[in-house]
Amino acid sequence: MDQKVKDHQVIIKICCVIASLVLWLYIFNVENPMREIHIVVPVQILNKDLVAKSDLVPIQEDNLTVTLTIRGSASDTYSIKPSDFKLVSDLNSYAVKKGENKIPVEIKSSPSNIRITNNDNLWVKITLDDLKRKTVPVKVIFDGNTKSGFYAFKPTIKEKEISGPKEAVERVKYVAARYNIKDASKDINANIQLQPSDSSGVIVKNITVNPSSLKVTIPVKKIKTVSVNVKSGIQQNNQGNIKDLVPIEDKIDIAGEEDLISNINSLDTEYVDLNKIYGKDTIEVKLAVPKGVILVNSSDTVKLKVNLNNKNIQKQLSLNIQTINDNSKYSVNLDTNKVDVVVSGEENVINNLKAEDIKCSVDLSSIAEGENSIPLNISLPDGVTKVSQSISSVKITAKKKVLEGKNVN
Known part of the structure; x- marks a missing residue:
């Protein structure tokens, strides 16, 4: 019973909707x-x-509009679109000012x-506003990346004139000239x-660019990395003391037709x-860039570091004389405990050299009672050579030690 009531209510609602639609169509169309x-x-x-x-x-x-009030039948007014009208405002028919x-x-x-x-x-x-004209540079901007191993070169375009408020x-x-070079290989x-742009890259409206577009060729070439070969002449004198010239960046990327750059391994x-x-x-x-070869991301020059041969200098040091292999039977007396030496070597080595870095000693293992002449042993660090020394040996007087009133045998 309840289901029949529900079905009856649904039928009534459908009939009401149909009746309303018929009534609306009658009013609107008739x-x-x-x-x-x-x-x-x-x-x-x-x-x-x-x-x-x-x-x-x-x-x-460009965005000027007016609001029209239109009157007509319901069917006509509701079908009207803005494009059905043509409205103009003629600046020549009115005295205008800034x-x-x-x-x-x-x-x-x-x-x-x-x-x-x-x-x-x-x-x-x-x-x-006052009309102004000026010329501005053209900035070529690439979107995307070329195919791996290729490079797109930005064409050089002359300045263009713009005008506007x-x-x-x-x-x-x-003026930005933007193009997508994604996966380009030729x-x-x-x-x-051409898009007039401010310092932040935002397009400036109401500007006329003359011309508004350009036909350009964007070169896309194969890339290869090569070395830099320095060509230099032999020194005729030793004034410069130059050892060699080394490129600060010893590798450089070049681009060109594949059959051309395949035979190039270095640039002189x-x-x-x-x-x-x-x-x-x-x-x-x-x-020296061969014809048909283009340098990638670099100018036609390279910077070279000038390496000099290390200059040899001399230095005088006063060394303390040490004794080694002392004989416990004797007490010894050296006639001097210092020696002056002159050493030579590369400037950076000698400037950092100190007396403590050099070992200077006399060996007492073969000493006898009385006066002895013992040669000096001087041991130098690597890179240091001895030029001269003030003495080559030391006079040493040896006496037997006496313990409790007896000689020590």
């Missing part, structure tokens, strides 16, 4: 009452070029089945749109006259 609605329509600005002759230009005129201007809007075309009720009071506000033009720092011929520098670089720590020389 009665079709009049309606008044509002619609926002864009406005086209005419004769901007004539204003430019007065060195003025509109600011943000700053804000209120310009009348003219209705050029509209649907015939509706009526515009506010057509006598349509205006747009247009702000004019003074405030906007002053914000433009360069030269690209492209038509690139231009000839370097060693006699002309005396007193320099580093020098910069040009690379």
Whole structure:
């Protein structure tokens, strides 16, 4: 019983919906009452070029709109679109000035089945600024990466002229030429749109670039890493004391046609006259780049480090004389306990050398009672040579020690 009641209620609801739809269709299509609605329509600005002759230009005129009040039947008004209208505002028909201007809007075309009720009071506000022109550099920007082992070179493009409102033009720092080089492995011929950009890379609106686009060729070449071979002349004198010239970066990437760069393993520098670089720590020389070869991410020069031969110097040191292998039977007396030596070696070694680094001693293992002449033993560190010494031996007087009034045998 309950199920029958529920089914009956569902049927009633469906019938109500159908009845309502039929009634709405009747009113809308048969009665079709009049309606008044509002619609926002864009406005086209005419004769901007004539204003430019007065060195003025509109600011943000591309988004100008007015709200139309239209009246018509319900079926007509609800089917109307903004594109059904053509509204214009002619700058040549009004005396304009720098700053804000209120310009009348003219209705050029509209649907015939509706009526515009506010057509006598349509205006747009247009702000004019001083027209400015200037040339800016073109910055080529690549998105993505080429195929592995290839490199895309940025073409050199001359500066381009831009024009527009003074405030906007002053914000433009360069014109961006952006292109996606993803997986490229051969030269690209492209038509690139030019985008006026500020210092942060944001596109500046209301700017005209002349021309607005460019046809360019983007070279994409095979990459190879090669060494740098330094070409230098032999020193005619020893003034510079130059040992060799070493590239600060000994590897460099080159690009070119594969059959060309496959036979290149190194790039020579231009000839370097060693006699002309005396007193320099580093020098910069040009690379001899073969025709058809392009340097990747580097200029046509390399920096070389100038390595010098270590200069030999001398130094005098006063050494303490030590005794070794002392004989307990004797008490000894040295006629001197110091010796002066002159040593030689590379400048950096000798400058850091101290007396404590040199061992100087006399060996008493074969000493006898009385006067003895014992040679000096001087042991030098590696890299140090002896030039001279003030004495070569030491006079030593040996006496037998006496214990409890007896001689020690």
